[in-house]
Amino acid sequence: MENMRNFIKQNLRLILFSMCGVLVSSGILVVVFGGGGTEGALSALFTAFGIVLIVLGCSLVFYASIIGAAEQENFFLYDSHTKTNITPDELDFDRINRKMTQVMAALTTKAAQVWTENIFENDN
Secondary structure, eight states: OHHHHHHHHHTHHHHHHHHHHHHHHHHHHIIIIIIHHSOTHHHHHHHHHHHHHHHHHHHHHHHHHHHHHHOOOOTTTEETTTTEEOOGGGOOHHHHHHHHHHHHHHHOSSTTHHHHSOOSSSOO
């Protein structure tokens, strides 16, 4: 069950975009075949149902874009291979050490600068 939750959490945007495609496609099919092939109130019902499906699919795209914009990459938790954040339980010393080595390599040219110079431009 936990594996399924992790899979859904990592692939939620893909799932929502897939559902959107299915809903919009089925909405178009309902409008074209259901609404055009019948007459009267049944045609109006099929057309309204198709439009509801299309609007629901478009709202899923909007929701998926909001989800993607809200997720921020955490420096220590971000995994560049999967391009997602890992859980804090998966964080270990080796990952932190690699990330801090990247930071210190970008800030200094020699290891001694960390202790002898003010490598940060302000006191904060």
